[in-house]
Amino acid sequence: MIWNKRYETMDREELEALQLSRLQETVHHLYDHVPFYKDKLDSMGFLPGDVKSLADLRRLPMTYKTDLRDNYPFGMFAVPKKDVVRVHASSGTTGKPTVVGYTARDLDIWSxxxxRVLTAGGITAEDTVQVAFGYGLFTGAFGMHYGLEKIGSMVVPASSGNTEKQIMLMQDFGTTGLICTPSYALYMLEVAEKMGVNPKEDLKLKWGLFGSEGWTDAMRMEIEKRWNVDATDNYGMSELIGPGVSGECLQKDGMHINEDHFIVEVIDPDTGEVLPDGEIGELVFTSITKQALPLIRYRTMDLATITKEPCACGRTMARMSKVRGRTDDMLIIRGVNVFPSQIESVIVSTEGVAPQYQLVVxxxxxxxxxxxxVEMVKDAFTDDYRVLEDIECTLANRLQTILGLKAxxxxxxxxxxxRFVGKAKRIVDKRERK
Ligand SMILES: [Zn+2]
Incomplete structure (x- = not known):
């Protein structure tokens, strides 16, 4: 099913014309209302009227997370406070959070x-969907919640944590869709097993929409097998709008980007040069329909590829790959670039160990x-030194093959x-120089 055929199957020429007019409006709006952007454009001698084609996007300045922090809390807002009807904030690990705002129209567009993303992942009005993201300043829960109401699904706003109760609700309500982080989905499985609940026989779960952190295809297969669901990935971040920027269809071959609301570029993170489709680089998004907090060329620090090849589902919107890593969580160990996702794929495909791990540098x-x-699975856990050594050896060899590095x-x-009910923290870096 496609939620909005008119836009999601638009031909590229029509889409690009729409993107251009929306980009022009956005640049005017920002120039008139956000001193940060006016100063930047003035210093470059660039006037809003200079956006004549989509190619002119490359001449516009980039926006960084630090710009939002420097203008904390509301300095980047492009509308007066009275027009803002909601704020959210990203979970900053240190210091002040990044605050984002929405007008009533922004909220409509977000839903x-x-x-669209929920429909692409299989959800319809027939479904009972449990939202196990934390409700609060974090955008995940509210973003999905209003999309579900728009579709007409029955929403169970369970929030995160209280896992035994979540399982009980799933069983009693006949929950058919689950929304949370992939790592929480795995933790819920363990709890269900401990409670003697068999997902295949005791639950009606069909759809899992898991996002807000990176995960691998190997992890998807594990989750699908054990939860007995179709699991799809979706992508977003609070600075852009929250979840809903892109999501997989049931082809599970890339996340369709809502390109009528965002223009995507993939750049070389070091030089800023725009890369051709298919090459891995940092995702950069420009929001072209937002009122309260539009951002030009926002640097996500997420690494992925994009393709505009047609998809079997009929949607024409470009697809982005799963996020392969972050420019900032990429570890450099003895000169080798290491992404946690590479290690995860090895762990998930190795017998005897569970996808619960931590990387200590x-x-x-x-x-x-x-x-x-890495934790062992219960059935494989033993005191037999030889068995343990055997598993350790297999893992170490596979890691060396994939990473080119001894671990x-x-x-x-x-x-x-x-265990984490939200985003998992998997890296402990104890080095003084990083
Ligand atoms: Zn598709």
């Missing part, structure tokens, strides 16, 4: 975008050491790592 003198701590593997008892 439209999440309705230390330095001894000038030498970096990577230790991969130490430490097997842990099932359940020994911390």
């Amino acid at each position: 439209e975008m999440t309705a 230390t330095s001894q003198g000038y030498m970096d050491e990577l230790e991969v701590q 130490k593997v430490r097997l842990l008892e099932p359940g020994s790592l911390e």
Whole structure:
């Protein structure tokens, strides 16, 4: 099913004409209402009227997360405070959060975008959908919630945590759709198993829409098999609007970007040069329909590829790959670029270990050491030293093949790592120089 055929199957020429007129409006709006952008454009001698074609986008300045922090809390807003009807904030790990705002029209557009993503992932008005993202300043829960209401699904705003109760509600309400982070979906599985609930027999779950953190296709297969669902990935971030920027259709071959609301570019993160479709680089988005907080060429720090090849589902909107890593969570160990997603794919495809892991990086003198701590699955857990050594050895060899780097593997008892109800924290970097 396609939520909005008129836009989601638009031909590219018509789409690009629409993008251009919306971009022109947005640049005028920002120039007139946000001193940050007026100063930037003035210093470049660029007038809003200079946007004559989509190619002119490349001449516009980039926007960084630090720009939002520097203008905390409302300095980047492009409308008076009285027109803002909602704020959210991103979960900053240190210091002040990044604050984002919405007008009533922004909220309407946001629901439209999440309705598209939810529909692409299989959700219809017939479904009962449990939202297990935390409700609050975080955009995940509210964004999906209003998209679900727009579709007409029955929403269960369970929020995150209280996992046993979540499982009970799923069973009692006949929940058919689950929305949360992939790592929480895995944790819920463990809890369900402990409670003696068999997802295949005791639940009616069909759809899982998992987002807000990177995950691999191997992890998808694991989740699909054990939860007995179709699991799709979706993408967004609060600075752009929240969830709904893009989402997979049931082809599961890339996330369709809502290009009538966002223009996407993929750039070389070091030089800023725009890369051709298919090459991996940093995703950069320009919002072209927002009123309260439009951003020009926002640097997401997420690495992915895009394609405009037609998709079997009929949607014409460009697709982005799963996020392959972050320009900022990429670890450089002994000169080698290491993405946690590479390690995750090895763990998920190795017998005897669970997809619960932590990466600990230390330095001894000038030498970096990577230790991969991973939990064993209950059935494989044993005191037999030879068996453990065998699994450690297999993992270490596979990691070396994939990473081109020797890593130490430490097997842990099932359940020994911390569990997360939101985004998982998997990297512990103890090096003084990083
Ligand atoms: Zn598709």
